[in-house]
Every structure is written in C-alpha cells, then in structure tokens.
Amino acid sequence: MEKARQEVARLYGNRLRIRVCGICIENNKILMLSHRGIGDTDIFWCPPGGGIQFGESTHEALKREFDEETGLFIEIGNLLFVNEFMQPPLHALELFFEVKQKGGNLHLGMDPEMATDNQIIQEMRWMSIEEIKAYPAHEVHTLFRHCESLSDIYQLRGYLNDESAQLADVENN
DSSP states (O other): OHHHHHHHHHHHTTEEEEEEEEEOEETTEEEEEEESSSSSSSOEEEOSEEEOOTTOOHHHHHHHHHHHHHOEEEEEEEEEEEEEEEETTEEEEEEEEEEEEEEEOOOOOOOTTSOGGGOSEEEEEEEOHHHHHTSOGGGBOGGGGGOSSGGGGGGOOSEEEHHHHHHHHHHHO
8 A cells, every 4th residue: 555655746746736526427426436545544535536637627537547447438517626636645626527427338447647556546437425524534535525415516616625614614614
C-alpha cells in the first residue's frame, strides 16, 4: 500500500490539478470507484473522473476518464458544482458534471498513468446513499457530507470545499 501512496504522490502530488468527475445515478444508486494510496486507510470512494490533459476539453476528458475507468460511454449534462479537494500532497479543483450512461461494457478499468501491477483503482460498485454513509467520512468523497440522499447531489451548486463539508457535519450532528 505504501508503494501506491508513493506513486500517487509522484504522479499527482505537490501541484494543483484540474479534474473532471461524473455523477452517474441509476436506480437510486451512484457509480463509485474505490482507490488505494489516498488517505490513511487506503480506502477512498468517489465518482469516476480524473485530470484534464493539456489541449483537452472538459467534456473530452470526462468521456475519456469514464471509458478508461469504467468501460462506459457517457453523455454529459449540466455542470453541477466545483469542489476543492485538499489532502496533502494532493490538491485539485474538481468539476462535477451530471452524466448518463450511453453504451459500452461496464467493467473495472485502469489508470493508464499507473503501472499495471500498481493500479490504484481497486473496486467499482453501484452504491446507495446508505452504503456510502456506512463508511467513515474520510473514506468517501467530501461531497457526500452535503447530502442526505443521492438526489441532493443535483441540488449542490457553486463551490464546495473540505471546510464547508466539515461545517455541514457539525450542523447535521
């Protein structure tokens, strides 16, 4: 696991990244990926997505990331919100879009920047809000601290960050 953490830091750490992420909800479940090498427990669930390459549009990047990570072809809807992810050495601005599945074959993909024997994507699953909330807060994306249901995600607007998520935790307890 330490090898994965070192690889994540080498590839993505100590610089600001711009990421695109897709909210894909079907039958009241959201498509989620579990990553290792992020956080203290090496479990981090989040919607599919990844970094935008130079010269690539946000929509091109999101379609590529979904294909690489999930095997799905998607149609991109509205920009929902922007999240600032800060877990040193990682720092990213994340653009979250609504997406719909339009084809492809759902399967656990890979991150092409990572070596085949050192992939950080470890699991893919359609998850209910109850399944997500059953994990410790630090093992799921902070966006879920703002939601009591999956439909709440579509109401999120503007800028989110770890501080506003922590404030939501205090208000909900």
